[in-house]
Amino acid sequence: MSTGALCQMPIRTGENGGRTLLHRHIVRQLVKLGSWNGAGFAAHLPIARESGLKTAVIVQMRNGGRIISAAVL
Incomplete structure (x- = not known):
């Protein structure tokens, strides 16, 4: 699995509509x-x-x- 550290995403609809949220480890x-x-x-x-x-x-x-085990390499 490949993951990125940080990403800002604009939210268009729902309870967070109009906000930009920061997501980690996508x-x-x-x-x-x-x-x-x-x-x-x-x-x-x-x-x-x-x-x-x-x-x-x-x-x-x-x-x-x-999940039995997990690790970041």
């Missing part, structure tokens, strides 16, 4: 690296599409289940 790209069965696992991480982005890795249960 996910720009989500890539499945493979399936983990509890044993050792190695994967090649894709290069971020834009400069200045960081890479985060999450280990998540199947079918969008709970």
Whole structure:
């Protein structure tokens, strides 16, 4: 997953309509690296599409289940 640190977004409608809000750590790209069965696992991480982005890795249960672990690299 590639994330950007800060981004200002103008809000057009809803309770925050007309305001500009600051968002942090926006996910720009989500890539499945493979399936983990509890044993050792190695994967090649894709290069971020834009400069200045960081890479985060999450280990998540199947079918969008709970997140077991996460790290920012």
